Amino acid sequence: MASPKVAVVGAGVIGLSTALCITETCPSCSVTVLSDQFSPNTTSDVAAGMLIPHTYPDTPIHRQKQWFKETFTYLFDISNSAEASEAGIHLISGWQVFKSTPKEELPFWSDIVLGFRPMSEAELQKFPQHRFGQAFTTLKCDCPPYLLWLEKRLEAAGTQMYTRKVADLWELHSEYDIVVNCAGMGAHQLVGDKQLFPVRGQVLKVHAPWVKHFIRDGDGLTYIYPGIHRVTLGGTREKGSWSLSPDPGTTRDIFDRCCSLEPSLQGAQDIEVKVGLRPSRQCVRVQREVLSQGGVKLPVIHNYGHGAGGFSVHRGTANEAAHLVGECISAMQGSSRAKI
Amino acid sequence: MRVAIIGAGVIGLSSALCIHEQFHGLVPSLELEVYADHFTPHTTSDGAAGLWQPYLSDHGNLQETLWNKETFDYLLGHLHSPAAKEMGLFLISGYNLFTEPVVDPSWKNIVLGFRNLTPKELELFPGYSYGWFNTALMLEGRSYLPWLTNRLTQRGVKFFHKKVESFQELFSQGVDVVLNCSGMRAGDLQPDPELQPGRGQIIKVLAPWVKHFIITHNLKSGIYNSPYIIPGSEFTVLGGIYQHGNWSEENSAKDHKSIWDSCCQLLPALQKAKIVGEWSGLRPARPRVRLERESIRLGSLQAEVIHNYGHGGFGITIHWGCAMAAARLFGTILQEKKQLASPPGPRL
Numbered sequence: 001m002a003s004p005k006v007a008v009v010g011a012g013v014i015g016l017s018t019a020l021c022i023t024e025t026c027p028s029c030s031v032t033v034l035s036d037q038f039s040p041n042t043t044s045d046v047a048a049g050m051l052i053p054h055t056y057p058d059t060p061i062h063r064q065k066q067w068f069k070e071t072f073t074y075l076f077d078i079s080n081s082a083e084a085s086e087a088g089i090h091l092i093s094g095w096q097v098f099k100s101t102p103k104e105e106l107p108f109w110s111d112i113v114l115g116f117r118p119m120s121e122a123e124l125q126k127f128p129q130h131r132f133g134q135a136f137t138t139l140k141c142d143c144p145p146y147l148l149w150l151e152k153r154l155e156a157a158g159t160q161m162y163t164r165k166v167a168d169l170w171e172l173h174s175e176y177d178i179v180v181n182c183a184g185m186g187a188h189q190l191v192g193d194k195q196l197f198p199v200r201g202q203v204l205k206v207h208a209p210w211v212k213h214f215i216r217d218g219d220g221l222t223y224i225y226p227g228i229h230r231v232t233l234g235g236t237r238e239k240g241s242w243s244l245s246p247d248p249g250t251t252r253d254i255f256d257r258c259c260s261l262e263p264s265l266q267g268a269q270d271i272e273v274k275v276g277l278r279p280s281r282q283c284v285r286v287q288r289e290v291l292s293q294g295g296v297k298l299p300v301i302h303n304y305g306h307g308a309g310g311f312s313v314h315r316g317t318a319n320e321a322a323h324l325v326g327e328c329i330s331a332m333q334g335s336s337r338a339k340i
Numbered sequence: 341m342r343v344a345i346i347g348a349g350v351i352g353l354s355s356a357l358c359i360h361e362q363f364h365g366l367v368p369s370l371e372l373e374v375y376a377d378h379f380t381p382h383t384t385s386d387g388a389a390g391l392w393q394p395y396l397s398d399h400g401n402l403q404e405t406l407w408n409k410e411t412f413d414y415l416l417g418h419l420h421s422p423a424a425k426e427m428g429l430f431l432i433s434g435y436n437l438f439t440e441p442v443v444d445p446s447w448k449n450i451v452l453g454f455r456n457l458t459p460k461e462l463e464l465f466p467g468y469s470y471g472w473f474n475t476a477l478m479l480e481g482r483s484y485l486p487w488l489t490n491r492l493t494q495r496g497v498k499f500f501h502k503k504v505e506s507f508q509e510l511f512s513q514g515v516d517v518v519l520n521c522s523g524m525r526a527g528d529l530q531p532d533p534e535l536q537p538g539r540g541q542i543i544k545v546l547a548p549w550v551k552h553f554i555i556t557h558n559l560k561s562g563i564y565n566s567p568y569i570i571p572g573s574e575f576t577v578l579g580g581i582y583q584h585g586n587w588s589e590e591n592s593a594k595d596h597k598s599i600w601d602s603c604c605q606l607l608p609a610l611q612k613a614k615i616v617g618e619w620s621g622l623r624p625a626r627p628r629v630r631l632e633r634e635s636i637r638l639g640s641l642q643a644e645v646i647h648n649y650g651h652g653g654f655g656i657t658i659h660w661g662c663a664m665a666a667a668r669l670f671g672t673i674l675q676e677k678k679q680l681a682s683p684p685g686p687r688l
Contacts, residue, residue: 080464084609090549091464093433093475114461115473123452123475126419126431135453137461137473142549210430210478210573212551228549267425 004029004329007172009190010182010304011035011161012044013141016150017314018182018303021322023157026329032176033154036165036186039147043184046203046276047311048225048232049088049141050214051075052096053109054309058283065108067316072112074315075139088145088228093137094214095119097130097261102218105132113138127261130217140214141311142227166190169291173298178328180301180321184279187304193285196305198277200241202250204233204258206268215261220308222257224265231268233258237308239280246273281305284313286320288328299328341369341677343670344510345519346529348376348499350385350481350659351648352521353488358663359519359670360495367674374492375510377503380485384523385655387542387621389570389577390428390480391553392657395563398446401628405446407661412450414660415477428483428573433475434553435461437468442559444472451476465606468556476553479656480572504529507636511643517673518645519666524624526649532630535650538623539586540564541595542579543603545613550576554606564653567602575616578603582653584625591618626650631662633669644673 006029008019019033039045053068055061079089097119110116119133127133151161166172169190172179181187188196208231216223225232233254251273259265285305291298303321306313345356356372364370380386392412398405418424419431435457448454452475462468489499504510507518507529520526527535550571558566567580580602581595596618604610630650636643648666651658 080608082608082611085547085549085612088549090551092551093473115455115458117453117455120453209548210425210428212430212432212571213475226551263420263422264424264430266422 002028004178004332005176006031006178006180006325007176008033008180008182009035009166009169010184010186011038011147012042012182012184013143013147013310013314014184014303014306014317015182016147016154017318018180018321019159020150020153020157021315021318022180022325023154023159025322025326029325029329031154031157031159033159033161034164034166036163038161038163039144039151042147043276043279044147044310045143046201046274047143048203048223048227048234049143049146049311050225051113051139051141051312052216053107053312054307055108056281056283056307056309061108064313065112067313067320068109069112070316070319071313072139075141079139083149085228086145087149088142090140090142090228091137092140092214092226093135094216095123095127095133095135096216096218097124097127097133098218099130101132110134110136129260140225140227145228169300170293170298173296177332178299178301178325180303180325182303184304184306185277187279187302191302193305196279196281197240198242199280199307200236200238200243200275200277201234202236202246202254202273202275204251204254205230205272205274206233206265207231207270208265208268210264211262217261222261224258224262230272233265242277244275244277246275278307279305280307284317286317286324288324299332301325301328341367341517341674342371342373342515343517343519344515345372345374345521346376346504347521347523347649348374348379348485349383349521349523350485350655351523351651351662352376352519353485353492354659354663355519355521355648355666356497357488357491358660358667360492360497362667363670363674364495372492372497373500373515374497375500375502375504377501379499379501380489381482383481383485384621384624385481385485387619388481388656389542389572389579390478390484390656391432391570392477392479393555394445394447394654394657396442396445396557399627404629404658407658407665408447408654409450410661410664411658412477415479419477423487426483427487428478428480430478430573431475432478432553432571433473435465435471435473435555437465437471437554437556439468439470439558441470448474465554478572481656507643507645508638511638511641516644517670518643520645520647521649523649523651524622526624526630526647535624535626536585537587538625538652539581539583539588539620540579540623540653541581541591541599541620542577542618543596543599543615544575544577544617544619545610545615547571547576547610547613549609550607556580556606567599567606569603569607569610576613578610582623587622589620589622591620623653624650624655625652629658629662631665633673646670646673
């Protein structure tokens with residue numbers, strides 16, 4: 001197989017970064033990205049893009065840590081380069097605060113982010129309702145810039161990108177040798193994965209340029225994430241809700257909760273409300289599968305189900321998926337040699 | 341009791357506010373007047389980035405360290421007030437970078453979360469092998485000075501746009517006490533060879549992805565002669581010029597290049613930042629702040645001057661502690677003039 005044709009379904013952070021990894025590990029591959037949505041209309045565009053991992057119950061911790069470490073290292077290098085602003089990657093410091101001391105005071109990722117330490121008494125004074133906290137410095141991927149930067153890198157690598165709704169992976173078998181499924185929430189329909197469920201998140205994006213730190217309540221429900229131009233205020237975690245319509249009562253509630261953590265937000269301007277469905281699963285599905293229909297085989301690599309933690313592990317899972325694509329190609333080349 | 345404040349920078353306006361807050365209830369006849377030839381946005385305080393950070397060493401001036409602390413604590417107390425945004429007050433964290441280990445600064449326990457940098461953090465700053473991380477405050481002059489002006493106006497303080505040529509000029513008009521907050525030009529009112537300009541130049545850029553201050557130090561070149569980057573609420577300040585004895589307020593192309601090149605080396609992404617302005621100003625530098633009373637004999641009268649100038653590159657950092665100290669000196673004057681039965685309030 002001289003030039004394997006690979007289709008990547010999905011153009012959110014997972015689809016684009018996976019496509020990019022494939023062009024890097026398999027330069028002879030011809031990669032095409034197919035998606036019904038591109039930035040600024042993907043789920044990734046709603047997310048704040050903070051590198052604070054979500055813990056997947058059924059994925060081994062060492063694997064999650066490896067994914068996070070690879071992602072953090074990759075983005076750390078970009079943030080330190082001249083491309084940082086174009087790629088939308090920046091360092092940000094702040095606090096994760098808890099109303100009661102958490103069982104686990106040292107999360108698995110504490111040695112990967114920068115300067116992780118418990119907050120001092122003086123620092124906690126800023127949060128009168130909270131008794132314990134962690135201070136650290138991490139990275140943020142602003143979207144659309146990060147997705148647009150990935151698209152630019154893909155174009156430079158010769159990747160084609162098409163707006164197309166793929167209703168069934170089999171549609172692609174005649175044009176492509178390998179399909180990579182990064183459809184996020186779309187995988188529910190596309191591959192009928194009943195283990196995939198939405199966790200609805202509503203957020204506000206506001207203009208408050210004096211807010212220079214992130215603040216996150218350890219319960220994960222209230223957070224303030226300053227981006228390049230706007231601050232993301234959140235949020236909600238509504239399991240099983242498919243609604244993409246902003247709810248005004250929720251908007252008020254999010255704003256109030258965030259103002260109680262950071263009173264100066266009362267002066268925030270230009271409030272924009274957005275909704276995204278976190279494509280959630282007990283474990284991220286990064287897996288090879290060979291679909292079979294009437295004697296025809298279609299190799300598929302899945303890379304979806306990142307839920308609340310997509311940005312935090314995207315590069316790590318993209319690397320793993322690209323590796324699986326490589327294995328797939330070797331297998332196909334092996335079997336085609338066998339045929340000769 | 342007429343009190344004239346000379347100077348409408350951060351020192352003049354805050355001293356005026358502090359005195360009015362403490363004494364207007366006790367001295368019914370108290371009238372405050374601010375005289376200046378420059379008002380916001382044209383004062384030295386307006387050009388400063390507004391970062392609360394003292395110099396590396398207090399040179400044994402423990403009193404200044406105390407005034408710095410008083411200012412920090414005062415501002416921290418206002419952080420959650422509705423006025424914070426209008427004051428231009430917000431928290432900011434960042435890095436101080438060195439090429440060799442240094443002793444901890446006098447202010448390490450004043451700021452929040454002070455710690456040394458980890459090896460991984462130092463990877464961000466090639467060429468620097470040691471440093472600190474801490475959380476401090478920004479108080480932007482462009483917002484703070486108008487806020488002070490509004491508070492003073494509400495309190496009935498009068499403002500006069502004029503250059504005062506001498507203390508006598510005010511006393512002959514019937515002013516009882518003069519607060520000399522004239523900053524760089526204090527020498528015009530009374531010669532002071534210890535007061536020298538510490539010329540600075542800054543470039544203002546749009547770089548909203550920068551969320552931390554980064555201040556480098558070159559122990560041989562001296563304070564602020566090494567690149568620094570301070571993100572504000574509307575633009576980011578790039579600097580790194582401190583020229584002792586240089587009175588020029590013109591922007592220098594050579595200094596521009598030096599600031600630009602050194603800051604871009606520190607943060608490569610700055611190369612893409614849009615330049616939106618440039619400014620030069622004179623830090624009113626002195627070996628120590630002059631904060632003291634002076635009694636001047638004018639014929640049969642004894643006129644009182646409270647000097648409060650010479651805050652160098654740490655005016656915003658120290659302003660409230662100095663305002664309180666000036667207010668205490670004023671209280672003593674009132675006592676002596678029998679305007680007060682006893683000194684007001686607790687002494688710090």
